[in-house]
Amino acid sequence: MKPKLPPAALMSGRVGEPVRRPDAALKTRGDFPYSSDLQVDGMLWGATVRSPHPYARIVSIDSTEARSMPGVRAVLTHDDVPGKKVYGLEIPDQPVLAIDVVRYWGEAVALVAADHPEQARRAAHAVRLEYEVLAPLTNPELALTENAPRLHPDGNITRAIKIRRGDQNARADVVVTGEYEVGMQDQAPLGPESGLAIPDGAGGVDLYIATQWLHIDRDQLAGVLGLPHEAVRLTMAGIGGAFGAREDLSMQAHACMLALRTGRPVKMSYSRAESFVGHVHRHPARMRYEHGATRDGKLVYVKARILLDGGAYASSSTAVISNACCFAVGPYECPNAIIDGWVVYTNNPPCGAMRGFGSVQNCYAHEAQMDKLAAALGMDPVELRIHNAMKTGSTLVTGQAVDGPVPVAELLSRIKVMPMPTAVSGDHLDLTQMPGGVSNTTHGEGVRRGVGYAVGFKNVGYSEGFNDYSTARVKLAVADGRPRVEVHTAGAEVGQGLVMVQAQIASTVLGVHDVVVLGADTQVGSSGSSSASRQTYITGGAVKAASEAVRDRVFALAESELSGLGRGGSGESDGWRLESDAIVSADGGVVITLATLLGEEVIEETREYRPRRTSRLDGETGQANAHMQFAFAAHRAVVDVDVELGLVKVVELATAQDVGKAINPQAVEGQLEGGAAQGLGLAVMEEIQVKDGVIRNPSFTDYLLPTTLDMPQLRMDVLELGDPNSPFGLKGVGEPPAISSGPAIVAAIRTATGREIKRVPVRPHDLTL
Amino acid sequence: MEFLQPTTWTEALEMKAAHPEALPIAGGTDVMVEINFDRQRPAAVIDLTKVAELEEWGTENGMLRVGAGVTYSRIIEELGGRLPGLAMASRTVGSPQIRNRGTVGGNLGSASPAGDAHPPLLSSGALVELASASGSRRVPVREFFVGPKRNAMRNDELIAAFLVEPTRGPEQFSKVGTRNAMVIAVCSFAIALDVERKRVGTGIGSAGPTPLAAIDAEEFMAGVLDESGLWERPADVDPNAVARFGELVAAAARPIDDVRGTAAYRRHALAVLARRTFTWAWDERRRSA
Structure with a gap:
């Protein structure tokens, strides 16, 4: 009994060629089977009972009435968790189902399985919960204080970071300070948390699930379920x-528990509103910065204080605050730094991974500071940035010397000279080009144009000593008279294009036209997470390594076959390559076709690929070689602001980014566009509004995502400068577009309005009242 | 949940009489959202999409009578010339898919203060035709909204149509949202100049417990235009008078702070919208005169 899953796709294309998504047509037609479409005969539906309070003691749970309702097959609480009752990516602090206390609004307390989803929902409403409501701790500043209630046994500070670099008493001619605040952004994946658990009848379970990392889910589930x-x-x-929303467990353990208890397949799929409490969000940030510079515009020091609100549970908070602090200064040389960061527990919704991961928040601050500094110095803001730009060999505030291409100045120079969009002509009114759009708020009245620049960077891959690796199994055999490669990894295709990258790498190494990338599962080793812009690098590296191992065996087989025929011998393969489904000699002649060579033979190899090691930040100084690769991007924003109404039209975004090597240029463009749109969203509209711990806008009616009228054309300049350490010289691509796009937009709004703007997203009343 | 599906208007009214608790549904763009979000669990729904009479429009004694089931898309395409303010508002409703399903009748039934159709219906002095098995009545739209998401309907009534005079002068509609398309109003404003009767009509959306008319502003501006003889000989209107008009519109609003915006911003924005839309309407008047 298996549900319908996305089909394995037959692809072709070499590294560097634009390759279209194999699922593009299915998705466009609405035929793609998403996890929310999973179904098998006889399945039950699960529903979750959630806390209506951000902080409360659970006095009693009475499920008597719920159990007696029609169609209800099980009602479970924390008492029913078979194994470990808490889980977490870094700190096991989150109960599978709340035990004695709830720490955020919407926390899961109990589960129901029933024949029909409506029966399950009604039964969930009928679980009687008695709470002793507690005063929620919702201000992260208060969470740092002694008098705050301790939300977890070790206190409210999930992690504190101290970075000390150079002269701690450095002074400067010109000093600018600023305070900045970033609201809570949501990843807002259109697919809600959903999956289907099928018990195997022998105590085990098969889970069909949309996740970013199958194996860490598997490991956590085995613990929770008490299973091998x-x-x-x-x-x-x-x-x-x-976008980070699927790194933590949501309904995985719940569906498995219900399936194992009832002996029936159980489907769970969150509603949109439930999804807003079903995954972690981007950390809201409060940042205080002081920059000191010489009169000729060289940074002397940066002092920063960064406070992230981690919400009720840790998730990946400890790594997010590390990033926020490591990259606090931006991609600039700065000899002296004092950076202090904290991420704290509160009774707000839990926060964790989201595209950009700590570097988004600090970019708003360091880029605003650079503009302030430029104004104080009377310098052009781009020139000031170039003047201080990191280059190859520059040292981060963490003491790490950055190797490989570091094209910060070049990226800035390139966006600076790109052609500007034309001003809106007064002759012909096109509302779609106006702030306010088709809502007809201005015909040009109050509209002022601003231009802003920003540059950002972050680490690629997991940092601070994490034992990162990926596994790939590559198989070469003949099918229908043609050689065919099968690639099998556990890497999550989240829309970024990992399937094409895998096919292209295998096709390039093995010279085979037809490549099939099998669906991901735990029948092969871990690929790590589709996070941190790492999959092309690390799973790509694993596919390359496994493909090369297959190639070596092909050559060995050919040598032995040919020597058997008296046509050569050992060492013959020097100078051979695989091309066009054949072994080709150095002079370009076909030695033997793969179809002929292989016959019935199947060659399969599995390899793990590991990037270079990193180490943990020193607790007192924050010094370490903590990161394995860095990716850079710069953005220019041209924005029209209706200064009377505070409405914004982003007229154009331009970007330059070094991707090292564009494995699939079409997917690279998609990442640059999508990331810029997500950055735009945080700059001008996307915010989970939380009041007293309660989300006030858990819907796409009031959590606004940019539409095609909000996201302008993106002018792109993709650089391929080649990293000497990585497979094919590539760099991670996915996150940098989401980092500096928003800060560039806010800089442009500042220019247009003359207002300071200390907080994003920028709201109309911030620009008018 | 009981599902009622009449195929004629008479049958619909009989069903409503027999099931006064039944919630009418037409395009479903509001009702289905309420149900999906678990905000409403109606005991019965009465599906009006099979009632052909509701999808008709025609003229009656110089008025347009538009069936409650006419969609926003059709208002734009078929009535845009005669009801330009309503058509402008209709263009700002949701996405093309929503405009293909949603109806003005549904907007009136939900009676949300943020309903996009309401300000132009207020500014042009529309009537709402309500019907029951025992007869029908016509309620001025200015008396129709009685509270937040509450209207003047009895529970045995259904909305048959709205009636409105074809345009008698320039009309404008303007809506503030924090996204450039597909957005619910933070606040909105409609203006209609009735050149023949020398009246100024207004409608305010999303800035009070109900959609509102800014009556003081209407009378003030009509007075200014009268006193200066501008209705007959359109010329520049004193900018101070236009500013005053904006202030009076803002003063007529009764906004609150909510998830979409603050009360102070809504008042501020309404004054801007009132000034701008009046200016656009007056410019059109001058061009046509």
Whole structure:
């Protein structure tokens, strides 16, 4: 019994060629099977009972009435968790189901399985919960104080970071200070949390799930379910977006518990409103900065204080605050720094991974500071940035010397000279080009144009000593008279294009036209997470390594076959290559076709690929070689602001980014556009509004995502400067577009309005009242 | 949940009489959202999409009578010339898919203060035709909204149509939202100049417990235009008078702080919208005169 899953796709294309998504047509037609479409005969539906309070003691849970309702098959609480009752990516602090206390609004307390989803929902309403409501701790500043209630046994500070670099008493001619605030952004994947758990009848379970990392889900589930790893098998279902929202467990353990208890397949799929409490969000930030510079515009020091609100549970908070602090200064040389960062527990919604991961928040601050500094110095803001830009060999505030291309100045120079969009002509009114759009708020009245620049960077891959690797299994055999490569990894195709990258790398190394990338599951080793812009690098590296191992065996087989025929011998393969489904000699002649050579033979190799090691930040100084690769991007924004109404039209975004090597240029463009749109969203509209711990806008009616009228054309300049350490010289691509796009837009709004703007997203009343 | 699906208007009214608790549904762009979000669990719904009479429009004694089931898309395409303010508002409703399903009748039934159709219906002095098995009545739209999401309907009534005079002068509609398309109003404003009767009509959306008319502003501006003889000989209107008009519109609003915006911003923005839309309407008047 298996549900319908996305089909394995037959692809072709070499590294560097634009390759279209194999699922593009299915998705466009609405035929792609997403995880929310999963179904098998006889399945039950799960529903979750959630806390209506951000902080409360659970006095009693009475499920008597719920159990007696029609169609209800099970009602479970924390008492029913078979194994470990808490889980977490870094700190196991989050209960599978709340135990004695709830720490955020919407926390899962109990589960119901029923024949029909409506029966399950009604039964969930009928679970009687008695709470003793507590005063929620919702201000992260208060969470730092002694008098605050301790939300977890070790206190409210999830992690504190101290970075000390150079002269701690450095003084400067010109000093600018600023305070900045970033609101809570949501990843807003269109596919809600959903999956299907099917018990195997022998105590184990198969889970079909849309997730970013199958194996860490598997490991956490085995613990929660009290099962050996091999009894918990995960298969990837169609993913409707991720952006960090699928790193933590949501309904995985719940569906498995219900399935194992009832002996029936159980489907869970969150509603849109439930999804807003079903995953972690981007950390809201409060930042205080002081920059000191010489009169000729060289940074002397940066002091920064960064406070992130981690919400009720840790998730990946400890790594997010590390990033926020490591990259606090931006991609600039700065000899002296004092950076202090904290991420704290509160009773707000839990926060964790989201595209940009700590570097988005600090970019708003360091880029605003650079503009302030430029104004104080009377310098052009781009010139000031170029004047201080990191280059190859520059040292971060963490003491790490950055190797490989560091094209910060070049990226800035390139966006600076790109042609400007034309001003809106007064002759012909096109509302779609106006702030306010088709809502007809201005015909040109009050509209002022501003231009802003920003540059940002972050780490690619997991940092601080994490044992990162990926596994790939590559198989070469003949099918229908043609050689065919099968690639099997557990890497999550979240929409970024990992399937094409895998096919292109295997096709390039093995010279084979037809490549099939199998669906991801836990029948092969871990690929790590589709996070941190790392999959092309690390799973790409694993596919390359496994493909090369297959190639070596092909050559060995050919040597032995040919020597058997008296046509050569050992060492013959020097100078051979694989091309056009054949072995080709150095002079370009076909030695033997793969179809002929292989016959019935199947060559399969599995390899793990590991990037270079990193180490943990020193607790007192924050010094370490903590990161393995860095990616840079710069943005220019041209924005029209209706200064009377505070409405904004982003007229154009331009970007330059070094991608090292564009494995699939079409997917690279998609990442640059999508990331810029997500950055735009945080700059001008996307915010989860939380009041007293309660989300006030858990819907796409009031959590606004940019539409095609909000996101302008993106002018792109993609540089391929080649990193000497990485496979094919590539760099991670996915996150940098989301970092500096928003700060560039805010800089442009500042120019247009003359207002300071200390907070994003920028709201109309921030620009008018 | 009971599902009622009449195929004629008479049958619909009989069903409503027999099931006064039944919630009418037409395009479903509001009702289905309420149900999906678990905000409403109606005991019965009465599906009006099979009632052909509701999808008709025609003229009656010089008035347009538009069936409650006419969609926003059709208002734009078929009535845009005669009801330009309503058509402008209709263009700002949701996405093309929503405009293909949603109806003005549904907007009136929900009676949300943020309903996009309401300000132009207020500014042009529309009537709402309500019907029950025992007869029908016509309620001025200015008396129709009685509270937040509450209207003057009895529970045995359905909305048959709205009636409105074809345009008698320039009309404008303007809506503030924090996104450039597909957005619910933070606040909105409609203006209609009735050149023949020398009246100024207004409608305010999303800035009070109900959609509102800014009556003081209407009378003030009509007075200014009268006193200066501008209705007959359109010329520049004193900028101070236009500013005063904006202030009076803002003063007529009764906004609150909510998730979409602050009360102070809504008042501020309404004054801007009132000044701008009046200016656009008056410019059109001058061009046509």
